Amino acid sequence: MSLDRRKQIIDAAAKSFALFGYKATTMDQIAKIAQVGKGTIYTFFANKEELFNEILQQVILEMKHIADRESAEQRPFHEKVFRILDQALEFRSRHELAMKLSQELRDVGTPMAKEALNRLESELLTYIEAQLQAAMDRSELEQGDPRIMSFIMYQLYRSLTTEWNKLYEPLDKDTIKETFYKYFMKGILRVTPYESKDE
Amino acid sequence: MSLDRRKQIIDAAAKSFALFGYKATTMDQIAKIAQVGKGTIYTFFANKEELFNEILQQVILEMKHIADRESAEQRPFHEKVFRILDQALEFRSRHELAMKLSQELRDVGTPMAKEALNRLESELLTYIEAQLQAAMDRSELEQGDPRIMSFIMYQLYRSLTTEWNKLYEPLDKDTIKETFYKYFMKGILRVTPYESKDE
């Protein structure tokens, strides 16, 4: 019963945050959708922020599952990293909540939205960092600071997808993939199982 | 005399834009500093924007001179590119006008400030692009799209300097230099005159 109510509230909150964003979601709104008195919400969550973090945590787990599935695949390492980045950004641009938060940050600048997106980014960086460390332990990668490496990988991928489009026409996926490999992986990979096109 | 007045106006405007930014600089202010009637300004410049662009053009030229000086130096190519990026960002973080415009964009979001900074960035990208094209012609570089290359170089450098500092403690200059080389140049340089530290 208590658990049931908790779930009702979380589901209602998730729905509302995804639909209206952080700011435009009111506690009254959540209570109404959950068919629960507003006060009841405060039995389970200290405040709006805590409730939101519960939802966010679920999203982070969801993202990690996707990445885990990818890194379990039997593929060359650089291919895996590329695909994790690809799926992560894809995830963010498909998931309603992430979408809504980006829009909210852009349009209204809600600090909570910014923090949430930073958290998502930070989790991704930590994930990639661990992957790189593991690859280094397996000697698939040159030694180096995995934090710097993951950061650069993320920034490079982001540059080629999001940032590039602010100045020029979008690059097609093959070009991005090729460029990502050519200008980055080639420089740090110890073994190079990828075929260079020219010469 | 006419030329004298024009110069007076430009100098006054440059001073005021650098001191107060675009928005907070008034035409009355400029006229007062230039010791000229406000109407006189409109004899030389159609409007505030045109006057501002005149100043901006001077700044762009200034930046190009610095870059030209750098690329005239007798240094390995990757070293030159690194130093041009370094000086360009340094320039932007030292030049009063550029500084003020960044602040204005951050605090008030003046569209004109944004446009001006984009213009500065765009000019830098074009400059690097030309340098890369020239290096490719001299066979110092692998063939590739110089626009993508310049964009990535810029983004990589920016990531290591500006963006990194938003999440972590700043990297020291040697680390940045080494990383810039290790993770990027190594991947596209045909000849590698740089000594790798490890192994």
Next chain:
DNA sequence: AACTGACCGAAATAAAAATTCAGTCATTTA
């Protein structure tokens, strides 16, 4: 004891009033 929703006031938003400033143009100056 678990739950509820009317209620509170801080904070956000909207409306109204006051001010600023780019650009014009009739007047002055040399």
Next chain:
DNA sequence: TAAATGACTGAATTTTTATTTCGGTCAGTT
């Protein structure tokens, strides 16, 4: 009489005031 000026205008911004919204509480209900 051409060049220079600065008082003037109204659109846009800023400041002030009025109104509404909403997170959180708690007295009352089930």
